[in-house]
Amino acid sequence: MASTAGGHARICLGCWDQMKMPIPIRGPFAIPFRAFGITRSKMNPNICTICERSFRRVKKQQHITAAATILFADIRGFTELSDRINPAILGEIVSTFHDQCAQAIWAHDGIVNKQMGDGLMAIFNFPIRTERHAAAAIAAAIDIQRRCVEVLERLGSRGGELPDKAIGVGVGIHSGDVEIGEFSSFRSDFTAIGGTVNLTSRLESQAAAGEILVSAEAAAAAPDLVADAETRSLTLKGIEHPVSACVLRMHA
Numbered sequence: 001m002a003s004t005a006g007g008h009a010r011i012c013l014g015c016w017d018q019m020k021m022p023i024p025i026r027g028p029f030a031i032p033f034r035a036f037g038i039t040r041s042k043m044n045p046n047i048c049t050i051c052e053r054s055f056r057r058v059k060k061q062q063h064i065t066a067a068a069t070i071l072f073a074d075i076r077g078f079t080e081l082s083d084r085i086n087p088a089i090l091g092e093i094v095s096t097f098h099d100q101c102a103q104a105i106w107a108h109d110g111i112v113n114k115q116m117g118d119g120l121m122a123i124f125n126f127p128i129r130t131e132r133h134a135a136a137a138i139a140a141a142i143d144i145q146r147r148c149v150e151v152l153e154r155l156g157s158r159g160g161e162l163p164d165k166a167i168g169v170g171v172g173i174h175s176g177d178v179e180i181g182e183f184s185s186f187r188s189d190f191t192a193i194g195g196t197v198n199l200t201s202r203l204e205s206q207a208a209a210g211e212i213l214v215s216a217e218a219a220a221a222a223p224d225l226v227a228d229a230e231t232r233s234l235t236l237k238g239i240e241h242p243v244s245a246c247v248l249r250m251h252a
């Protein structure tokens with residue numbers, strides 16, 4: 001594992017972990033690569049754009065199955081907030097949210113794979129490998145909550161008429177096999193799809209402001225981090241049986 005746990009890597013950690021290929025992304029050796037359009041990825045500054053664009057060609061496969069932990073996060077009550085708050089401040093809240101989440105995710109070697117308005121999806125254990133990927137995602141989520149609570153409350157308080165409850169972030173985390181690849185003919189970046197991803201998204205939709213909902217599978221892989229957590233049984237849309245999740249609550 002080439003991970004520097006959020007530090008500044010000289011070579012792409014993804015290319016190294018996946019293919020043992022040293023692709024320079026910082027320093028003088030990175031300059032000729034830049035001429036060929038190989039630069040640092042926006043998904044994580046410690047991986048390169050080969051990991052995004054040439055994934056299929058390098059792997060010679062349309063997609064692969066990989067064990068990963070998926071994290072979804074969004075700003076709870078955002079729609080309600082949008083109607084009440086000055087659009088400039090709203091924009092600031094969203095960009096601050098994305099910045100803070102990215103810092104937390106990168107610090108634990110995850111990638112910000114998708115950003116969707118007031119929400120995002122992160123992948124842990126691909127392309128940067130980390131054996132304790134569930135623990136990495138949970139640690140990132142705790143970090144997200146810590147960072148966002150302070151910043152969002154400060155920003156929100158400048159917006160005037162706030163909803164009764166404070167602005168907060170909800171997070172869902174689940175581990176399992178995902179299909180990773182390029183699933184669009186006009187977008188060349190990779191993503192993860194499958195049941196694990198769907199369940200994570202549904203979990204996240206049930207998380208209240210300040211909550212991290214961790215699936216039983218992810219919790220089992222990181223028992224030390226969820227030791228004091230309450231367990232909640234959830235009925236999730238499109239999933240037949242109730243799903244049990246550990247609830248980490250960062251603040252009252």
Ligand SMILES: [Zn+2]
Binds near residue numbers: 012013015023048050
């Ligand atoms: Zn790379």
